[in-house]
Amino acid sequence: xxxxxxxxxxxxxxxxxxxxxxxxxxxxxxxxxxxxxxxxxxxxxxxxxxxxxxxxxxxxxxxxxxxxxxxxxxxxxxxxxxxxxxxxxxxxxxxxxxxxxxxxxxxxxxxxxxxxxxxxxxxxxxxxxxxxxxxxxxxxxxxxxxxxxxxxxxxxxxxxxxxxxxxxxxxxxxxxxxxxxxxxxxxxxxxxxxxxxxxxxxxxxxxxxxxxxxxxxxxxxxxxxxxxxxxxxxxxxxxxxxxxxxxxxxxxxxxx
Amino acid sequence: xxxxxxxxxxxxxxxxxxxxxxxxxxxxxxxxxxxxxxxxxxxxxxxxxxxxxxxxxxxxxxxxxxxxxxxxxxxxxxxxxxxxxxxxxxxxxxxxxxxxxxxxxxxxxxxxxxxxxxxxxxxxxxxxxxxxxxxxxxxxxxxxxxxxxxxxxxxxxxxxxxxxxxxxxxxxxxxxxxxxxxxxxxxxxxxxxxxxxxxxxxxxxxxxxxxxxxxxxxxxxxxxxxxxxxxxxxxxxxxxxxxxxxxxxxxxxxxxxxxxxxxxxxxxxxxx
Numbered sequence: 170x171x172x173x174x175x176x177x178x179x180x181x182x183x184x185x186x187x188x189x190x191x192x193x194x195x196x197x198x199x200x201x202x203x204x205x206x207x208x209x210x211x212x213x214x215x216x217x218x219x220x221x222x223x224x225x226x227x228x229x230x231x232x233x234x235x236x237x238x239x240x241x242x243x244x245x246x247x248x249x250x251x252x253x254x255x256x257x258x259x260x261x262x263x264x265x266x267x268x269x270x271x272x273x274x275x276x277x278x279x280x281x282x283x284x285x286x287x288x289x290x291x292x293x294x295x296x297x298x299x300x301x302x303x304x305x306x307x308x309x310x311x312x313x314x315x316x317x318x319x320x321x322x323x324x325x326x327x328x329x330x331x332x333x334x335x336x337x338x339x340x341x342x343x344x345x346x347x348x349x350x351x352x353x354x355x356x357x358x359x360x361x362x363x364x365x366x367x368x369x370x371x372x373x374x375x376x377x378x379x380x381x382x383x384x385x386x387x388x389x390x391x392x393x394x395x396x397x398x399x400x401x402x403x404x405x406x407x408x409x410x411x412x413x414x415x416x417x418x419x420x421x422x423x424x425x
Numbered sequence: 426x427x428x429x430x431x432x433x434x435x436x437x438x439x440x441x442x443x444x445x446x447x448x449x450x451x452x453x454x455x456x457x458x459x460x461x462x463x464x465x466x467x468x469x470x471x472x473x474x475x476x477x478x479x480x481x482x483x484x485x486x487x488x489x490x491x492x493x494x495x496x497x498x499x500x501x502x503x504x505x506x507x508x509x510x511x512x513x514x515x516x517x518x519x520x521x522x523x524x525x526x527x528x529x530x531x532x533x534x535x536x537x538x539x540x541x542x543x544x545x546x547x548x549x550x551x552x553x554x555x556x557x558x559x560x561x562x563x564x565x566x567x568x569x570x571x572x573x574x575x576x577x578x579x580x581x582x583x584x585x586x587x588x589x590x591x592x593x594x595x596x597x598x599x600x601x602x603x604x605x606x607x608x609x610x611x612x613x614x615x616x617x618x619x620x621x622x623x624x625x626x627x628x629x630x631x632x633x634x635x636x637x638x639x640x641x642x643x644x645x646x647x648x649x650x651x652x653x654x655x656x657x658x659x660x661x662x663x664x665x666x667x668x669x670x671x672x673x674x675x676x677x678x679x680x681x682x683x684x685x686x687x688x689x690x691x692x693x694x695x696x697x
Contacts, residue, residue, distance in 0.1 A: 192578035196586040
């Protein structure tokens with residue numbers, strides 16, 4: 170009985186709204202990677218979209234998003250990334266469930282999400298690197314670091330794990346921070362349509378208060394401009410109507 | 426992107442093949458390489474893949490990606506496994522700081538060859554298959570159409586977002602955002618660049634969702650039709666049968682050699 174409701178809960182996460190979000194999140198993941206290479210930052214940052222979608226539509230959608238990101242990467246860039254789908258999927262699940270538990274509302278919760286994500290990624294990615302690739306993939310700088318550590322420590326598994334941990338702690342820290350900033354900036358009317366448990370009233374109130382405190386003046390100006398555009402639209406539609414009336418009139422005349 | 430990609434695929438036996446048959450081919454080649462006790466069979470497969478690439482008019486990019494991936498990974502793995510593998514007993518090369526062992530080197534060679542077979546066959550498949558055909562073939566064999574949509578939509582959305590980000594980069598530049606300089610100022614440029622892309626894409630996805638719903642995307646219990654038809658031909662049956670047979674033969678051969686029933690010429694001892 171319990172497992173049935175669990176499965177139904179998972180199925181409920183995959184509404185059409187969430188499904189269209191997935192390609193977008195895959196795009197964000199890849200854009201993060203592209204941006205960090207154009208800004209010449211020594212990071213991947215390819216989990217921002219997964220984290221954002223974990224906040225919007227839940228853990229299983231995030232897991233699917235992680236899987237698709239790696240499938241896409243292996244289609245367009247290099248098939249080496251395919252086995253790392255395992256770590257993306259697990260990270261999506263972990264982040265999703267931690268967000269569902271309400272950890273993304275407070276700063277210490279965000280730090281916990283970061284540490285958990287880095288830990289999961291370190292373990293799974295090292296397992297993949299050791300058992301699938303025998304220690305190095307040669308696609309990024311981590312392999313060089315691993316080689317250096319192998320020389321120093323004479324042990325393949327330990328050096329793979331430690332280089333991967335170093336890289337993941339920095340990378341996931343920045344990823345989770347950026348995702349946190351982005352999620353805070355998403356307007357609440359947008360968040361509320363994905364009826365997820367964690368977007369309950371208190372968090373929305375929270376965001377509301379923040380917005381009020383630092384964007385009071387801008388809100389006023391927005392309101393002013395809204396009324397202005399309303400007015401402009403009214404006059405515009407009137408003129409269009411008028412034009413329509415005259416044109417139909419003229420065409421009628423033409424028919425006659 | 427997908428539209429131009431379909432036009433860019435030159436006609437060849439590989440391009441005419443059914444996508445599912447190609448997937449069976451990848452699995453058969455890759456698993457046979459893993460099952461075979463040493464790296465020689467994999468080398469043979471790599472040669473076959475190069476020939477296949479030549480018939481598909483993809484030889485140059487194929488060679489580029491195989492060498493571009495193969496050479497660094499070979500050096501890395503030969504270094505890591507060859508010098509520091511715990512299995513090493515026989516020394517074949519004495520460097521100043523480390524000794525290169527036979528067992529580790531053979532293990533590294535086996536891994537590299539397996540990777541190259543998977544990489545090469547996968548690359549050839551993606552380069553000779555129009556993604557629309559792949560997805561149509563997948564939904565023919567019973568993969569839900571939603572999964573197909575996800576793959577195609579990701580392929581479409583990503584270039585669109587890349588175009589959008591160049592526009593945003595230019596507009597943020599004109600507002601005085603620094604995207605060069607030291608690492609901190611470059612890192613600080615990240616959020617002003619990423620934020621607008623994410624938020625505009627999210628509102629975009631809302632419209633996409635509504636469009637799909639109005640066209641009956643979420644309807645259940647109806648078999649959806651496909652615009653692209655993929656035909657399963659006799660050659661595909663033949664190819665799939667051959668690939669399966671090859672894998673079974675290799676598996677049988679390596680099990681027998683493992684049990685010592687049939688000795689296979691020279692044993693390179695590449696097994697882990």
